[in-house]
Amino acid sequence: MNNEKTTIIAAGAVIGVIASVLVLFGNPVNMGFCIACFIRDTAGALGMHRAAPVQYIRPEIIGIILGAFCMAFFHKEFASKGGSAPMTRFTLGFFVMVGCLMFLGCPFRMIVRLAGGDLNAVLGLLGFFGGVLTGVFFLNKGFSLKRSYRLAAWDGYVLPAVQVVFLILLIAAPAFIFFSEEGPASKHAFWLISLLAGAAVGALAQRTRLCMAGGLRDVVLFKDYKLILGFVAVFAAALVTNVVLTLVTGTPYVNFGFAGQPVAHTDGIWNLLGMYLVGFAAILLGGCPLRQLVLSGEGNTDSQVTYLGLLVGAAFCHNFGLASSGEGPTANGKIGVIVGICVCLIIASLNTFKKGDK
Amino acid sequence: MNTFYATFYSHFGAIRFKRLCDDRGIPAVLMPVPRSLSSSCGTCVRFEAEDFAAVRPYPEEMEQIARAEGAGFEVCYRAENA
Numbered sequence: 001m002n003n004e005k006t007t008i009i010a011a012g013a014v015i016g017v018i019a020s021v022l023v024l025f026g027n028p029v030n031m032g033f034c035i036a037c038f039i040r041d042t043a044g045a046l047g048m049h050r051a052a053p054v055q056y057i058r059p060e061i062i063g064i065i066l067g068a069f070c071m072a073f074f075h076k077e078f079a080s081k082g083g084s085a086p087m088t089r090f091t092l093g094f095f096v097m098v099g100c101l102m103f104l105g106c107p108f109r110m111i112v113r114l115a116g117g118d119l120n121a122v123l124g125l126l127g128f129f130g131g132v133l134t135g136v137f138f139l140n141k142g143f144s145l146k147r148s149y150r151l152a153a154w155d156g157y158v159l160p161a162v163q164v165v166f167l168i169l170l171i172a173a174p175a176f177i178f179f180s181e182e183g184p185a186s187k188h189a190f191w192l193i194s195l196l197a198g199a200a201v202g203a204l205a206q207r208t209r210l211c212m213a214g215g216l217r218d219v220v221l222f223k224d225y226k227l228i229l230g231f232v233a234v235f236a237a238a239l240v241t242n243v244v245l246t247l248v249t250g251t252p253y254v255n256f257g258f259a260g261q262p263v264a265h266t267d268g269i270w271n272l273l274g275m276y277l278v279g280f281a282a283i284l285l286g287g288c289p290l291r292q293l294v295l296s297g298e299g300n301t302d303s304q305v306t307y308l309g310l311l312v313g314a315a316f317c318h319n320f321g322l323a324s325s326g327e328g329p330t331a332n333g334k335i336g337v338i339v340g341i342c343v344c345l346i347i348a349s350l351n352t353f354k355k356g357d358k
Numbered sequence: 359m360n361t362f363y364a365t366f367y368s369h370f371g372a373i374r375f376k377r378l379c380d381d382r383g384i385p386a387v388l389m390p391v392p393r394s395l396s397s398s399c400g401t402c403v404r405f406e407a408e409d410f411a412a413v414r415p416y417p418e419e420m421e422q423i424a425r426a427e428g429a430g431f432e433v434c435y436r437a438e439n440a
Contacts, residue, residue, distance in 0.1 A: 004393050077397045084367075144368030147419070149439045209399040218390050221369070221401070226390070287399070298397060 005226050011204040012230035016237025018197050019112050022060075023253065024245055025189035029262040030116035032238075033060060033201065034109035035289035036100030037263075039307070040314035040323075041185040042166065045178050048315035051323070053183020057170040059191045061293065062163040063198020068206040068297025069160040070199070077206075080156030082301030085145040088347055089302050092281045093309020094316070095340035096289060099281065101314065101323040102274030102337050103127075104264055106289045107212035107282070110275065111231055113264065115238035117256035120264050120271050127272035131279020132216040138348040139221075139283065145351055148302055156299025159307060167195070184263055201290075202297060211291035213282035263326065270329040270337070277340045284348055361426040362410050362434070365391055365402045371419025372401040379405050384412060395424055395431050410434045 019032035031037060037054075044055030072078040100106050103124050105113060110128065113121040135143075169177050170191060180186040188194060204210070208230055215228030242253035258266050265271070282288045285306055287295065292310070295303035317323040322333040366372045372388055379386035386405035391398060405413065410423045421440050424431035 072397065075397075139369040140373070142368075142370040144370060144419070147367035147421070147437075147440075206397065207393075209393060209397065211399060214399050222388065222390055224390050227399070291399075 005229060008208040008210065008226055008230040009233045011208045011210060012233025013237040015201050015204060015210070016115070016234040016239075017241050018201060019108075019234070020115070020238045020241035020245060020253065022189050022194065022197055024249070025193050026187055027189055027194075028184045028187045029253070030113045030118055031105075031109060031184065031263055032112055034105050034112070035061070035064075035293060036097055036106035036310070036314070037104070037109065037184070039097070039289075039310050040101065040318070041180075043311050043314040044180070044185065044318065045170075047176065047178055048311070049318035051318040053180050054185045054318065055178035055180045056185035056188060057166050057177065058188070059167065059170060059194035060198035060201070062167050062170075063195045063200075064202035064205070064290070064293045065160055065163045065297045067199030067202025068294040069202075071203040071206040072298040078156065078299045080151040080153055080299045080301065081148045082151050082155065082305075084148040084302045085351070086302060086305040088145060088351070089285060089306045090309040090312075091343065092285050092347065093292070093306035094313035095343055096278050096281045096285070097310045097313030098317060098322060098333075098336040098340045099274045099277030100289070101317045102329055102333050103271050103278070104324050107275075107278065108234075108288070108290050111212070111235050112238055113261070115235050115242055115254075116261075117254045118261040118264055119256065119258050120261060120266055120268070123268045123271040124275040127275035128212070128279040129216060130272075131276040131281070132213055132283055133220065134276075134280045135213075135283020135348070136217055136220050138352055139217075141352050143284065143348055143352045145284070148300070151301060155301055156304075158301070159296045159304040202294060205290060205294045206297065209291075211287045213279060213288040214286075214291060216279075217283055265324055265326055265328040267324075267328045270324070270334060273337050273341070274324075274329075277337050277344065280341065280344045280348075284344060359406050359408060360410075361404060361406055362423050363392065363395055363402050363404050363426065363431065364413070364423045365396060365398070365421045366400060366419050367421055368419055369401045371417060372403050375403050375413070375417055375420065378417075379403065379413065382412070394429070
């Protein structure tokens with residue numbers, strides 16, 4: 001157990017350093033890593049939405065899925081499984097993205113933003129914890145999306161194979177793939193650096209089961225701090241790396257405060273509610289967006305369907321004006337988050353065991 | 359006496375199994391699934407028994423039972439198509 005704890009802290013520290021160093025290599029400030037933003041950028045690059053500043057096939061996402069795939073395959077943990085309420089998972093993935101694009105970041109970026117001094121993320125963290133508590137309430141009452149089953153062997157390979165296609169499209173850059181010329185998605189590290197960074201994060205997260213939602217869930221359910229220590233390590237390592245980068249380069253990588261934070265807004269209530277939705281849905285799904293990518297790489301087609309929900313959700317948010325910007329949230333985004341919380345409550349209630357207490 | 363770990367498809371499946379163990383006087387605790395047992399991160403029940411058959415019939419929500427063998431595990435039961 002102690003070995004497990006040491007491993008996850010070390011992995012979290014490496015991931016935190018990677019997240020900060022990616023900014024040095026060109027990623028947007030406080031966005032060395034963001035699963036939601038990077039899936040959104042990929043959706044834009046594929047033409048699923050036409051928000052010009054956020055279109056780029058992010059190699060980090062490809063790397064995470066393929067890194068987890070290789071690690072699982074090497075350790076004989078890859079298995080094609082699925083069949084556990086796929087459409088419900090698609091819907092939950094969709095609304096996870098609605099919540100993330102209200103806050104402007106996934107749970108991983110929430111930690112990265114905190115390490116960059118963005119105090120708006122404190123509100124996000126409070127909301128996320130509230131969402132996790134709500135999800136745990138339903139878990140204890142009997143919530144289940146029912147069991148998964150072993151599937152045809154090739155089924156679990158589909159999403160990793162699609163990621164290889166995305167990588168080819170990124171490198172070949174055919175005319176039908178969009179590349180932002182300004183805005184967050186125009187800022188990125190060289191593709192091979194991003195790919196290798198993603199692969200390292202995916203491999204480490206597969207070995208350690210790193211998961212922000214799972215970490216908080218285990219603290220609440222079992223007073224078990226192993227998983228959450230991984231994210232504490234991500235925060236500490238990213239903060240220290242940001243301070244070192246500030247001292248070495250003279251460019252501020254840490255800036256404590258609420259206003260003027262990169263790719264963030266200061267509407268506390270909606271930062272909180274956006275991440276409440278993410279925390280709630282992530283517990284119902286059994287993991288945060290990072291964890292869904294890692295499970296996708298392990299051959300879990302339920303998580304692959306969740307990835308599709310995230311991808312479609314990102315396109316929907318930008319096509320219909322739900323995504324926040326540095327200016328703040330939109331009216332459509334607020335409606336989307338409220339609808340998302342209601343949908344999560346309905347899904348949680350409908351899938352909660354009701355027959356006796358045995 | 360052997361130490362077994364039972365994993366489940368849902369957290370509540372683990373809770374109900376723990377109650378079943380309590381009713382039968384089988385020492386059992388709820389805990390996160392050890393990484394060395396599985397790459398999934400759900401809830402498991404660790405229980406002490408001479409034979410894992412002591413917990414029959416196996417609940418529908420149960421995925422597998424593994425016996426602790428030194429630093430590793432030996433899978434004793436796995437649900438169909440798991």
